[in-house]
């Protein structure tokens with residue numbers, strides 16, 4: 001950053017309705033409300049004032065804070081943290097602004113993403129290469145997300161995903177009895193055939209005995225992974241559920257435990273990284289690097305975020321070597337979005353944007 005760079009941060013609120021609510025064992029997600037953040041160089045804006053092309057040439061970094069109960073701070077705490085960060089950035093710089101959002105993961109996600117987008121755009125580098133300084137990545141594998149519903153609807157949704165080319169399908173479970181979920185997965189397996197990888201996500205709904213019963217039945221249906229079978233506090237329980245034919249992934253559990261403790265307990269075959277809940281793509285990337293040495297898989301996903309955070313998560317996934325199929329095919333859940341989606345989905349893969357920064361444009365204007 002040059003000496004006359006004086007970054008300024010602004011935020012504004014948004015509310016996005018879902019086209020189809022996502023039904024889960026921990027409730028239904030019907031809309032996503034949050035804050036768009038932008039960062040720009042005040043001095044650059046000043047010197048360009050009055051020139052016709054000033055706005056389109058000015059580098060702007062975008063971020064998104066989309067809080068979700070059970071995963072992040074409240075909307076009010078998020079907004080207060082963003083206000084503190086806005087007040088701190090111009091006089092004191094990025095480090096001081098980050099201190100103000102340190103305890104609020106969604107707010108920290110937004111501020112760090114906006115700064116990273118600004119820096120990557122300033123150096124004309126796609127965000128994932130700015131993050132990882134690694135090789136070019138054209139595509140990352142993604143999974144389809146199928147919510148809780150009756151067996152026939154669940155099977156039809158999975159079939160639609162398979163017909164669209166998804167090779168991995170994640171089904172929400174835990175909202176009904178084990179027997180009902182097993183029947184749902186039986187119909188899903190029949191509908192998609194043997195070649196689609198199936199995962200389930202119980203969002204912490206089961207007791208240990210229920211989880212074991214579910215896992216033994218799911219193993220016969222060749223379910224590859226169960227996400228968060230037990231409540232987030234359980235580590236030993238998850239460790240004991242491993243080795244029964246279905247891999248164990250932790251999602252909510254990562255928000256309650258240090259990654260070191262998860263690894264020491266041997267509680268997971270895979271971890272589910274939600275940058276919004278973990279406090280930013282920088283935090284998520286460090287976690288992925290940490291577990292890769294232990295043979296634990298990293299899955300990137302979102303809390304059904306808007307296009308800014310979702311695209312940030314796509315760049316994160318592109319910066320993780322051998323990232324597992326990730327939960328990033330959720331754009332069509334939203335009835336409206338913050339801007340045009342720069343990420344194309346093609347046969348179960350997301351095409352990674354190769355333009356500078358995040359690659360999301362036209363954000364603020366249409367919010």
Ligand SMILES: O=C(O)CCC(=O)c1ccccc1C(=O)O
Nearest residue numbers: 144145170251301302303304327
């Ligand atoms: O991972 C996916 O396929 C989609 C995202 C998803 O399931 C989700 C969305 C919002 C909140 C929680 C979760 C979850 O993984 O538990």
Ligand SMILES: [Mg+2]
Nearest residue numbers: 201227228251
């Ligand atoms: Mg989950």
